[in-house]
């Protein structure tokens with residue numbers, strides 16, 4: 001998936017310029033272009049890993065040239081690598097492939113999803129500027145926006161971005177970023193990116209480029225194969241690669257996909273704040289994560305659909321939110337937005353559900369599963385081959401506090417399930433045991449539909 005048509009040597013397995021559209025993205029994810037102007041490795045079938053913190057410079061003028069060319073290397077000229085934190089080839093290859101996967105101009109990888117989010121916002125805002133963000137966000141993003149950016153004089157306004165009108169009203173002359181996740185972590189709201197872009201375009205219409213607002217979408221839940229926000233109007237995409245893109249729960253990483261005008265600043269931000277992705281992490285994602293993503297996603301969501309359907313029909317379950325169910329509230333937007341580059345609807349691998357009785361039975365169920373289940377693991381994170389379950393209000397979203405939970409509309413008893421690659425029957429078997437135990441332990445009265453859920 002690396003830069004197209006740059007190699008004129010005719011060597012190696014490359015697509016002739018202009019012919020890449022004849023192949024599916026599923027195959028692009030496996031082969032990429034596997035040839036990069038960032039590094040000549042055309043004789044390898046698997047791209048080699050480069051693990052060198054610093055680079056031999058041969059002469060002081062070569063050293064000076066390297067610094068001169070940073071942060072914007074000249075395309076087509078062999079890069080002068082100096083020091084890992086500035087740039088290095090394994091990560092650079094992953095960046096080319098991620099930019100292509102998203103249909104974006106450039107991608108810059110970071111040490112984690114949070115480092116990527118901090119950079120995406122960090123290159124846009126100055127003291128006095130405003131960020132408008134959705135009312136519900138992943139706990140650490142919430143903490144970044146509520147605890148850290150205001151200390152630097154950045155104003156953060158939280159609204160319900162399901163409503164373009166709320167965005168319209170919150171925009172002021174210093175707004176530089178509109179920030180959301182879709183699907184939202186953890187309640188899986190699917191927010192209409194194109195509708196928000198229309199509002200942002202109106203705001204930007206008579207503004208100088210440096211005063212414009214950027215629409216930023218955290219695409220972690222969907223992954224690039226499941227949704228490409230740039231095609232729907234986002235200016236920038238951020239993603240935690242730690243999740244289903246990495247895929248195996250062994251490495252951390254994050255990416256910002258952005259227009260070229262932000263490339264230098266993103267790379268300088270990374271150099272100076274230091275949140276670089278390790279080459280070993282980049283290599284793992286390049287060699288294992290990305291090539292298997294389409295196949296894993298298809299398998300995960302087939303299982304998720306079966307599990308969600310089973311949960312929806314269980315009498316102890318109050319509500320199931322899964323974009324693959326006919327009952328999903330945002331189905332119309334999801335069907336438009338959550339589509340693979342090969343044209344398939346991609347409802348994803350995450351399920352959000354609540355029980356009758358709310359928080360108490362939710363905690364009890366999770367404790368039971370932690371003790372007794374084989375195929376379901378109580379753990380935070382998501383997008384691994386193992387199915388993971390957690391209680392956002394007490395875990396991933398604990399940073400919201402009581403106020404943030406109420407204002408974000410998060411149910412204290414909401415359960416997040418990240419479906420892996422197990423057989424769906426095994427997952428259902430573990431849930432069945434959990435629900436049977438719950439019924440015996442807490443009794444029908446606690447779990448009856450009449451009781452208000454927390």
Ligand SMILES: Cc1ncc(COP(=O)(O)O)c(C=O)c1O
Nearest residue numbers: 112113114138185220240242253
């Ligand atoms: C939606 C979302 N964005 C960002 C992050 C942060 O990613 P990382 O843990 O790689 O920093 C997470 C982590 O769970 C997430 O769920």
